[in-house]
Amino acid sequence: MREVAASDLQVADAPGEDPPLKTILDPVILRFAVLAYLVILPVGHLVARLLILLHLLVRLDLEASSAHYSQTGLGPA
Helix, strand or coil, rough: CCCCCHHHHHCCCCCCCCCCHHHCHHHHHHHHHHHHHHHHHHHHHEEEHHHHHHHHHHHHHHHHHHHHHHHCCCCCC
């Protein structure tokens, strides 16, 4: 088992002193932040854009169908 060195146990001496940088930049937190920034947020943005596009296409299709029915005098059965 690995012995803990004194440098691994850095503790803020004074109450107003900042914690060591190691505790702030935890690799797990950094990995999650990078993953969220590079993957999750752009994918969510892309999905939102695709849903908006789908909504607009359906709306245009409905308007075109409505115009066709009003011009021909035929309606849905």
